[in-house]
Amino acid sequence: MSASLPDHVRITEVGPRDGLQNERRPVPTEAKVAFVRGLVAAGLEDIEVSSFVRPDVIPQLADATEVFRALGPSPEGVAFSALVPNQKGMERALEVGVDKVGFFTAATDTFNGKNINCTVDESFDRFAPVVAMRDGTDVILRGYVSVAVWCPYEGRVEPAAVADVTKRLLDMGCDEVSVGDTIGAATPADIGRLLEALLPIIDLDRLVLHLHDTRGMAVASALEGLKAGVRRFDASAGGLGGCPFAPGSAGNLATEDLVFLLDGLGIGHGADLGKLKAASAAMIEHVDHDLVSRVFNAPDLP
Numbered sequence: 001m002s003a004s005l006p007d008h009v010r011i012t013e014v015g016p017r018d019g020l021q022n023e024r025r026p027v028p029t030e031a032k033v034a035f036v037r038g039l040v041a042a043g044l045e046d047i048e049v050s051s052f053v054r055p056d057v058i059p060q061l062a063d064a065t066e067v068f069r070a071l072g073p074s075p076e077g078v079a080f081s082a083l084v085p086n087q088k089g090m091e092r093a094l095e096v097g098v099d100k101v102g103f104f105t106a107a108t109d110t111f112n113g114k115n116i117n118c119t120v121d122e123s124f125d126r127f128a129p130v131v132a133m134r135d136g137t138d139v140i141l142r143g144y145v146s147v148a149v150w151c152p153y154e155g156r157v158e159p160a161a162v163a164d165v166t167k168r169l170l171d172m173g174c175d176e177v178s179v180g181d182t183i184g185a186a187t188p189a190d191i192g193r194l195l196e197a198l199l200p201i202i203d204l205d206r207l208v209l210h211l212h213d214t215r216g217m218a219v220a221s222a223l224e225g226l227k228a229g230v231r232r233f234d235a236s237a238g239g240l241g242g243c244p245f246a247p248g249s250a251g252n253l254a255t256e257d258l259v260f261l262l263d264g265l266g267i268g269h270g271a272d273l274g275k276l277k278a279a280s281a282a283m284i285e286h287v288d289h290d291l292v293s294r295v296f297n298a299p300d301l302p
């Protein structure tokens, strides 16, 4: 599959949510707020700040309301978003004035059962009231399709199954759909096959690739996406999300690594690598482990 490379890529920074949800050590609310502010200062315009999920299930993000309240309204040109799994989550998100919500489901029933305690079909029943609450507001609605390449319980996932869930999310009213290699098991070949199934049914402006870097394939997979014309990616500062105590787990495609790749290809993105590294560096003392991003750890070029 070939298309021309995009001129500009929109990055959704998911470190404060996808990154911090996996950290063992509780990160203080003020540090999360400072992290988001640092990411804004680095030029990131779309930032997933937290999750309005069950606080006993994801205690790391139980302070979502406090984080949003401390941040206040997003600066001009910046969107602050949060995950919502159901109506209750949407109520909590609207209370703090989020710009965007991400409703998450998956390509397999088994993963959904473990993650959100329902099947794929049941998740759409939960989604209906969320959509109804969004209508009439200017809140942007994102849908997520997890385990889009490999499911840790059901194995390899057929691209057609991912396309089916993506289409259902679009039909329900999603403005964008983020398709996730949740366990970081995709190779570029898998991403190519997935995109062949997705591109006929979703505009490139609405499609987001959400790559995890567990097996070191995320940059290569992002390049595969770029070559197919993909212009939106999720990424996490420093590659946050890997848990040093859980062998095999890893964070998202690191924002620094994506930015370095885009710079090399002459593709615009609006982020300042130096300021981004500073935002990531400030998190090290709070997560209490090294960051995994290769570009973060490499010396600055002369």
Ligand code: HMG
Pocket: 018, 021, 051, 052, 053, 054, 055, 057, 058, 083, 085, 086, 088, 089, 090, 092, 104, 115, 116, 117, 144, 145, 146, 147, 179, 180, 181, 182, 183, 210
């Ligand atoms: P459930 O237990 O089925 O929900 O949880 P329920 O409706 O039966 O309610 C049970 C209790 O939870 C009730 O309280 C509700 O009020 C409360 P009680 O009456 O017993 O006192 N409750 C809530 N409280 C606060 N906020 C809420 C909420 N909802 C119910 N929103 C649920 C279902 C989905 C809520 C739960 O399983 C959950 O919170 N799961 C979170 C899973 C999660 O956050 N996973 C990580 C994010 S997904 C991800 O990382 C993948 C992604 O990055 C993409 C990729 O990589 O592929 C996005």
Ligand code: MG
Pocket: 018, 180, 182, 210, 212
């Ligand atoms: Mg993820």
